[in-house]
Structure formats: C-alpha cells, structure tokens
Amino acid sequence: MFTLLQIAARNLARNRKRTLLLGGAISVVTVLLVLLTALFNGTQASMLRNATTLSTGHVNVAGFYKITSGTAAPVVTEYKKLREIVEKETPEIQSLVVRGRGFGKLVSDVSSQVAVVSGIDIQQEAGFKNILEIVKGDSSRLVEPHSILIFEQTADRLELKIGDNVTISSQTFRGAANSIDCKVVAIAKPLGMFSSFFAYVPLDTLRELYSLDPSTAGGIQLYLKDWEKADQVATKLRTSLAKAGYRVMDHTEKPYWQKFDIVKREDWTGQKIDVTTWMDEDPFMKWTLFGFRALIVIVFMVLLAIIIIGVMNTLWMAIRERTREVGALRAIGMQRHTVLAMFVTEGALLAIISSTVGVVLGVAAAYGLNAAHLKMIKGFQMVLMSETVTLIVSPPTVLVSLLVIASVTTLGSILPAWRAARLQPVEAMHSSN
Amino acid sequence: MATPSATQPIVHLSNVDKDYQLGAVTVTALRQVSLEIAPGEFTVIAGPSGSGKTTLLNLIGCVDVATRGEVVVAGRDTGKLSEGDLTRLRLNALGFIFQSFNLVGVLDAFQNVEFPLLLQKQLNAVQRKERVMDLLQRVGIAEYAHHRPGELSGGQRQRVAIARALVTRPRIVLADEPTANLDSVTGNQILDLMQELNREGTTFLFSTHDPKVVSRAGRVIRLVDGRIQAEESVEQFQSSHA
Numbered sequence: 001m002f003t004l005l006q007i008a009a010r011n012l013a014r015n016r017k018r019t020l021l022l023g024g025a026i027s028v029v030t031v032l033l034v035l036l037t038a039l040f041n042g043t044q045a046s047m048l049r050n051a052t053t054l055s056t057g058h059v060n061v062a063g064f065y066k067i068t069s070g071t072a073a074p075v076v077t078e079y080k081k082l083r084e085i086v087e088k089e090t091p092e093i094q095s096l097v098v099r100g101r102g103f104g105k106l107v108s109d110v111s112s113q114v115a116v117v118s119g120i121d122i123q124q125e126a127g128f129k130n131i132l133e134i135v136k137g138d139s140s141r142l143v144e145p146h147s148i149l150i151f152e153q154t155a156d157r158l159e160l161k162i163g164d165n166v167t168i169s170s171q172t173f174r175g176a177a178n179s180i181d182c183k184v185v186a187i188a189k190p191l192g193m194f195s196s197f198f199a200y201v202p203l204d205t206l207r208e209l210y211s212l213d214p215s216t217a218g219g220i221q222l223y224l225k226d227w228e229k230a231d232q233v234a235t236k237l238r239t240s241l242a243k244a245g246y247r248v249m250d251h252t253e254k255p256y257w258q259k260f261d262i263v264k265r266e267d268w269t270g271q272k273i274d275v276t277t278w279m280d281e282d283p284f285m286k287w288t289l290f291g292f293r294a295l296i297v298i299v300f301m302v303l304l305a306i307i308i309i310g311v312m313n314t315l316w317m318a319i320r321e322r323t324r325e326v327g328a329l330r331a332i333g334m335q336r337h338t339v340l341a342m343f344v345t346e347g348a349l350l351a352i353i354s355s356t357v358g359v360v361l362g363v364a365a366a367y368g369l370n371a372a373h374l375k376m377i378k379g380f381q382m383v384l385m386s387e388t389v390t391l392i393v394s395p396p397t398v399l400v401s402l403l404v405i406a407s408v409t410t411l412g413s414i415l416p417a418w419r420a421a422r423l424q425p426v427e428a429m430h431s432s433n
Numbered sequence: 434m435a436t437p438s439a440t441q442p443i444v445h446l447s448n449v450d451k452d453y454q455l456g457a458v459t460v461t462a463l464r465q466v467s468l469e470i471a472p473g474e475f476t477v478i479a480g481p482s483g484s485g486k487t488t489l490l491n492l493i494g495c496v497d498v499a500t501r502g503e504v505v506v507a508g509r510d511t512g513k514l515s516e517g518d519l520t521r522l523r524l525n526a527l528g529f530i531f532q533s534f535n536l537v538g539v540l541d542a543f544q545n546v547e548f549p550l551l552l553q554k555q556l557n558a559v560q561r562k563e564r565v566m567d568l569l570q571r572v573g574i575a576e577y578a579h580h581r582p583g584e585l586s587g588g589q590r591q592r593v594a595i596a597r598a599l600v601t602r603p604r605i606v607l608a609d610e611p612t613a614n615l616d617s618v619t620g621n622q623i624l625d626l627m628q629e630l631n632r633e634g635t636t637f638l639f640s641t642h643d644p645k646v647v648s649r650a651g652r653v654i655r656l657v658d659g660r661i662q663a664e665e666s667v668e669q670f671q672s673s674h675a
C-alpha cells in the first residue's frame with residue numbers, strides 16, 4: 001500500500017536526526033564493505049597474476065620421477081606426449097607453458113643466495129612480456145644458452161649487473177654436485193615479497209645443470225580462460241590422465257617443493273604425475289587470501305550486528321513514540337500484519353536508501369582511489385604483492401553486499417515491528433505517550 | 434430521531450461483567466451490565482471518573498472482551514470472534530472518535546480520513562476522493578484537507594477524527610469523552626456537529642462525565658461503580674442536576 005510507504009518515508013523525514021545518524025552508519029558500513037571487497041578482489045587479482053607468472057599455472061601437470069626408491073626428481077619424462085593428452089582433454093585452457101623445475105645456489109663474486117631456478121622457453125612465456133617489468137637488459141635474450149633473468153633484490157644482494165656471470169650450483173637428482181655459469185641478461189622489478197627467490201634460465205640450460213634428457217621437463221603450467229575453474233579442471237585431469245595410463249598422485253594441498261621428502265620415502269620407482277592448482281603451489285597466497293576473506297567476514301558480522309542493534313533501537317523508539325497512534329489504527333480496523341508491514345517498511349526504506357547511497361559512494365571512492373594511484377604502505381606492499389592500491393569493483397560482489405546489508409538491516413526491524421503488531425489496541429490507546 | 438423499536442439493535446449486551454486483574458487483586462469494572470442500542474440513537478454513557486465508561490465502550494468497540502456475559506455487535510457475538518475477525522468488525526461496522534483525536538501525525542487531514550477506506554480496499558481512488566471530500570465539507574474543514582494534524586486546532590482535529598469515523602459509513606460511532614480535551618465552546622460545536630450527523634442518520638454512543646454534555650443526549654445510561662444505575666430520560670437527568 002502506497003500510503004504505508006508514505007507514512008514510513010514521512011516518519012523517517014520527521015525524525016531527521018535519528019534517521020541521518022542511523023542511515024549514515026548504514027551507508028558508512030556499505031562503503032566499507034564495497035571498498036574492502038574491492039581491495040580483496042584487487043589483491044587477489046594481483047597475487048594471482050604474480051604467482052602465475054613466477055611459479056605456477058592455474059593448474060599444473062607435473063610430477064616426480066624416481067630412479068631408485070630413495071630419490072625424487074621433480075621431472076616428467078616424455079612431456080610432449082603428456083602435453084598432447086592434456087591439451088586434448090582440457091578445452092578450458094587459454095594457454096600453457098612448459099617449465100623446468102630446479103633449486104640451487106646463486107653464487108657471485110661477492111655473495112650467494114639460494115633460489116628456485118626455473119627453466120623456461122621465453123618465447124612461450126606471454127606473462128614475462130606482459131607482467132614483468134624489465135628494468136635492465138632484455139628478457140628476450142633468455143633464448144641464449146646460459147643466460148639468466150633475476151630480480152632487482154637478487155641483483156643488489158649479489159652485486160650483479162647485466163653481462164655479469166653468476167654460478168648456479170646444485171645437485172643432480174642422482175646426487176652428484178654440479179654447477180653452470182650463466183650470464184645475467186635481464187633484471188626485473190620485484191613482483192611481491194617472494195620474487196627475490198626466483199631466477200629463470202633457458203629450459204635447456206636447466207636440463208644441463210641436472211644432466212637431464214631433452215624429452216624431460218619439470219611440468220606443464222595451464223592458464224585457464226576462467227581461473228575459478230582450476231579445482232574442477234584439476235580433478236578432471238587426474239581422472240583422464242589415469243585413464244590414459246599414467247600413475248597419478250593423490251591430491252595433496254602442498255607445493256611441490258614440500259613433497260620431496262614424502263615422495264622420497266615412498267616405495268616406488270619410475271614416473272608419477274601430480275596435478276595441482278595455484279592454491280596448492282602457493283600456500284602463502286592461499287592463506288593470505290583466506291585470512292583476508294575471513295577478516296572481511298568478521299568485520300562485517302560485527303558491523304552488521306551493530307547496525308541491527310541500531311535499527312532495532314531506533315524502531316523501538318519510533319514505536320514507543322507512536323504507541324497511541326498504533327492503538328488508534330488497530331482500533332479503527334488495521335490488522336496486525338499491516339502494523340507489522342508499516343514498521344518493517346520504515347526499516348526497509350531506511351536500509352535500502354542508505355545502503356544504496358553507500359554503494360554509490362563506495363564505488364565512487366574505489367574509482368577515486370584507483371585514479372589516485374596510492375602507494376601502499378611498505379608492509380602491505382609485501383603482503384598484498386602490489387605497490388599501489390588497486391581496487392577491483394565487481395558488480396556481482398557489490399550487488400551481493402547491497403542485498404546483504406539491506407536485507408539484514410530490514411530483518412533487524414522485524415522484531416520491534418512484530419512487538420508493535422502484538423500491542424493490544426486498548427493498552428496502546430491508554431499509553432501515556 | 435429514529436425509533437429503535439422497529440429494527441434489530443446494533444449493540445446488545447446481556448449480564449456483562451468485566452474484571453481486571455491487578456496482581457492478586459481483581460477489580461471488577463463492570464457488573465451485570467445489560468443494554469441495547471438501536472439504530473439512530475444518540476446515547477450518552479454518563480458517570481463519574483472510574484465508573485466504567487471507557488471499559489464499556491471498549492467492549493462495545495470490540496477492542497476488549499467481556500469476562501462474563503454476552504456482547505453482540507452488529508449481529509456478531511464478539512466473545513466468539515478471532516482477533517482478525519474482531520479487527521474486521523471494527524473496520525466495517527464501527528467508527529471511533531478518541532478523546533485525544535489520535536490522528537496519524539504524518540498524514541494530512543484528507544489522508545487520515547481516507548485511511549479506513551484504504552484498509553477496506555473496496556473503493557477506487559476516485560470514489561474515495563469523492564467520499565472523503567464530501568465528509569470534510571460536511572464537518573466544515575474542506576479547506577484544511579491538506580493540512581497535517583500538527584497544523585490544526587483541537588476542534589479541527591476532532592472534526593477530522595469525526596470524518597474518519599464516519600467515512601466507512603459504520604453502523605455506530607463510538608466516542609469516549611470526545612469533548613474532554615476541548616474548551617467548552619469548541620466542545621459544544623463538536624456536539625452540534627455530532628447531533629446534526631445523528632439527525633442525518635448516524636448512530637452515536639458516547640461517554641462523558643460532564644453534566645452539560647449529558648443534557649445534549651437523546652438517551653442517558655448512568656454508570657456508577659460499574660453498574661447501570663438508571664436509564665433516565667434527559668428530562669429526568671436535567672431535573673436531578675438542576
């Protein structure tokens with residue numbers, strides 16, 4: 001009934017101070033929710049982008065090769081055949097790269113550090129061109145044998161310049177010490193707090209370090225059209241690879257470098273395939289995002305609880321002030337459910353208007369912050385793997401925020417409204433208000 | 434004034450008691466009340482404060498139920514009706530005028546009068562407007578149709594309330610001390626209006642403790658300590674208060 005809406009609107013307008021206070025609080029909470037979810041989306045996007053450039057695909061098809069039961073090499077043999085099967089079975093793939101997996105010590109004239117050394121084919125690696133910012137040198141020179149790409153942190157620590165030589169020393173998977181010299185051809189800007197532990201050499205150079213055959217690789221990294229399908233695709237691939245005759249490892253939520261010890265202890269030899277997702281390979285990112293999301297949920301539970309209490313309180317006051325009016329309306333023939341509707345309308349109207357205002361302000365603020373290219377505080381830069389604050393406003397998330405806040409706030413008005421509806425007309429009419 | 438004998442009574446009470454429980458104490462507000470109100474009456478319930486006038490009007494107004502006895506309003510035994518049915522009965526058969534007007538503060542005079550029609554959902558907007566404007570005209574405040582209660586005087590507000598009570602064309606209009614919050618001149622004007630409306634066919638039952646108001650009634654029901662002490666004609670009443 002339009003009149004109920006009118007009554008609600010006018011009562012809200014009449015108690016301007018109260019309405020503005022509570023409506024303002026609802027708006028502020030909405031703004032916060034919009035901004036925090038946008039920050040979450042932005043962080044997730046940049047973390048995922050960094051991680052999938054540095055060390056993982058959305059889905060990885062890799063595994064271990066055991067020459068004897070006590071060893072474990074992060075190697076797949078006959079990777080071309082594997083790759084064909086994977087490509088055929090997975091229409092969700094946008095692109096894929098083949099990488100070699102290694103781990104060694106980078107030694108310069110002045111210092112040394114350990115690093116994850118990946119073998120790449122730079123011509124396949126779109127992410128390197130699009131995402132890595134090369135500050136010195138040229139990443140396309142990674143086609144040259146015995147070339148290496150490092151990050152600025154590493155270059156600083158080892159005092160390396162373009163053209164300098166760095167020695168990578170490691171152990172072959174049979175246990176023999178080995179080392180090769182590589183020439184620094186590119187230095188990249190850091191990509192998050194972990195990029196200093198990564199270095200890249202041509203795949204053949206890595207094979208040389210580990211005395212591996214050209215038919216081997218570390219694994220295949222798959223980039224999907226929709227990264228959210230990673231789990232689904234991984235599960236499907238495990239089944240289809242098993243069907244194709246591969247021995248497939250059970251899913252373990254760990255990065256491959258945490259699996260060596262387990263695999264070494266297992267009693268088998270030969271090849272096993274391990275299908276993992278970005279969440280498995282980058283537990284840091286997984287837990288950061290999980291923590292971030294949990295934080296958002298907790299913060300909003302608290303804020304929503306406060307808002308609900310505010311709405312209930314405000315409506316209690318409104319009802320107490322209008323008890324006589326309610327009594328009179330009940331006397332002249334207004335049914336209980338209409339009384340309920342009258343007050344819920346008031347709560348809902350306040351909720352919808354304030355949360356809509358909040359969404360508009362929040363989205364505007366998000367675009368404003370993006371445009372301002374705010375530098376993140378150092379600590380956050382590290383955790384969130386991004387130098388500037390990037391907010392991604394996703395319409396579905398905003399819509400959900402709006403619905404949650406508006407409906408939860410409206411729910412808060414039901415209890416007081418119900419109490420008002422239960423008022424006996426006689427008592428209500430005789431109330432002293 | 435219409436003669437009651439010919440038609441079915443609108444209100445029929447027989448042997449009605451009303452008890453209020455105040456903790457361990459039972460207050461009997463009405464004892465053995467029996468009465469009938471016929472169409473067209475202009476009846477006053479008279480009695481001192483605390484004599485049970487409001488209680489009686491509440492029972493007849495279907496906002497409260499009797500402890501014992503039978504209350505029949507517009508042919509329905511109110512003791513047997515559900516809350517929803519009682520509400521519907523109030524909406525369709527009864528009109529209420531309150532001592533302190535009790536209008537909806539945020540609606541203007543027109544909307545206040547229109548409100549019961551909206552609850553009834555029977556008339557369309559055009560019909561409602563016609564009905565409401567006629568009534569506002571009739572009670573003499575058509576020019577204030579778009580004023581809110583806060584912008585009206587007590588007398589004007591009570592006129593709005595009278596129009597609201599009449600808008601559904603109820604069988605009977607109940608008014609608990611309708612002039613108690615008004616000065617005597619304004620109170621008289623309101624009584625004049627009620628009397629005119631009665632002559633035009635509306636049945637009124639109202640209460641007062643003011644002898645001057647009693648003298649305007651067609652029939653007087655005297656309550657003392659919750660009992661009907663006497664049914665007096667107005668003449669008797671006037672002579673006893675001379």
Ligand SMILES: Nc1ncnc2c1ncn2[C@@H]1O[C@H](COP(=O)(O)OP(=O)(O)O)[C@@H](O)[C@H]1O
Pocket residue numbers: 453454455460461462480481482483484485486487488489
């Ligand atoms: N809700 C109630 N609870 C307890 N006692 C009540 C209540 N309402 C009225 N009474 C008592 O019933 C008697 C009649 O009251 P009421 O009908 O209000 O009288 P009047 O309207 O004539 O002043 C009084 O003694 C009053 O104290």
Ligand SMILES: [Mg+2]
Pocket residue numbers: 486487488609
């Ligand atoms: Mg009274």
